[in-house]
Amino acid sequence: MSRFIFSSSLFLILISLSLWREGIIIFNIYSIGIIFLYATVSLLSLFYKKENPYDFLLDIIFISALIKSNILYWDYIAILYLFPIFFSSFFLESGFTILFPIISLATYGITLYTTGMYTFQDLTVKLFLNGVAFFAIHIAGKTFARKLKNQATYIARLEEEKRKNEVFKRLYRISADLAHEIKNPLASIKAAVDLMSESDTCNKRLLELLKRETDRLSVVVNDFLMLSRPLDSHKTDINVKEMIKQIVESVRCMYPQKKVKLVIPDENIVITVPYKSFYSAVSNIIKNAFEWSKTIVVISVSCQKKILKLCVEDNGPGIDEETGEKVFEPFFTKKKDGTGLGLAIAKRVAIEMGGRLIVSSSIYGGAKFCLEIPIEQKEENDESADSR
Known part of the structure; x- marks a missing residue:
């Protein structure tokens, strides 16, 4: 959508630049044709769900064509290379995104060279300065994308942990009720076992088993009460x-x-x-x-x-x-x-x-x-x- 809006409004920008620099409106049929073609392809790309490398390659070719067709404004239009380089680094996870600043620099250099307006020394300086900017914006896009991804992962992890904590809180409240329900009959069973152990007619082995298991269950209940007991109010x-x-x-x-x-x-x-x-x-x-x-x-x-x-x-x-x-x-x-x-x-x-x-x-x-x-x-x- 941003490509379509950009290409649709670029014509008005070129007219404004013409009025500012020349005082008259200059219509370049070649430039208008390029803009129309770019707008058409941008409109068709809206039907794709995800960004793909061909979209950014189209951007680079479009910018190079604009520079070639309207060389008077190359110092303004060349800035546009930064956008496909940055957003390709940001949206695409492939390591091949390093090719976009290289392709941009190569097409930009070839375009300027074919005009014959610059000496080899001037062309070298322009390519060096723009190359530094292109690769810097590529690194910035990758870094920004990585930080946003890490942040999104961290937020998702916190949300998942918060959801689990709410489940645990409900479980702790249930544990409190369950522990109190078990504690009283367990105490009665333990007291009955102690009384039965005083008799000589009871099966001592069976009573020892009951006593051992009730003691183990008491430990579980006490731990359950510890799990459900409110925190100390006193710090x-x-x-x-x-x-x-x-x-x-x-x-x-x-x-x-x-x-x-x-x-x-x-x-x-x-x-x-x-x-x-x-x-x-x-x-x-x-x-x-x-x-x-x-x-x-x-x-x-x-x-x-x-x-x-x-x-x-x-x-x-x-x-x-x-x-x-x-x-x-x-x-x-x-x-x-x-x-x-x-x-x-x-x-x-x-x-x-x-x-x-x-x-x-x-x-x-x-x-x-x-x-x-x-x-x-x-x-x-x-x-x-x-x-x-």
Whole structure:
């Protein structure tokens, strides 16, 4: 459509330039014929759904023909080469778009050479300057297209994550009702089993089985309540470095053969968040990494633009794309003794705190979990000033 509008209005522009430079209207039948042909082809190209290389090649030929037919205005018309070069780089993903600035420069040079109006030195200078402009606009078009594509991908990912978070929120509310419905009869069953175990006539083996299974179910229900429980309303100041060290020491004793690497800034990062909820989320992520890692767990922390980013990586088997879609769902687990609620709890805490928890592949070969939450960071200098 823009080509058709441009070609239709170009005739009026040429008339305006003629009046400005010569004082009279100059009609060039050759130029008018070229413009009419270009407008016709542009109109036909509207029926194509997508841009194709032939459209931009047509633009270059059209501009070269205009320069040839109306050489007095070449300094104005030559600027038009920039448009097909830029938009071909922007719309077409093929690497062959580098040919458009080359073709433009070649046709432009041949057109000027055939006029016989320029010396070899003048022609070389003009081609060099225009060549720099042509290739620069080509690079600009490619860069702009790449940035827009990355931005569109990022926005689509955020929209998909937002949609999933809404599903998780509804699931958490259902979990709360379900956990409360199960907890009371489970407590009654457990009490009855304890009373029956005091009798000498009952099958001790069967009672032990009932007791073991009720205890396991109690753990699941407690985790379910943790999943559905509202975040702490009370916020406290937390030294992130010290809290991570405490969690690592408590988990590491269960996996003494595994190493841990901490990548944490030297300065203390003190944030104000609900302690229990934040501690639960971080500990579940770190515990999951220790359980799946082969030899090493890497924990890194950074704080930029009021966003705390905590990443936990391992060198375990990793997570494929299909598993990555389900890993935060309650009860989804590939561990024999797992309840499948640890990462779901961490995900829920991240959502409720206005952040996100994402999973990707680690450079160490395993999985990488990144927790990002907006925080109220307290400066240590401010704390010192308050104490004084």
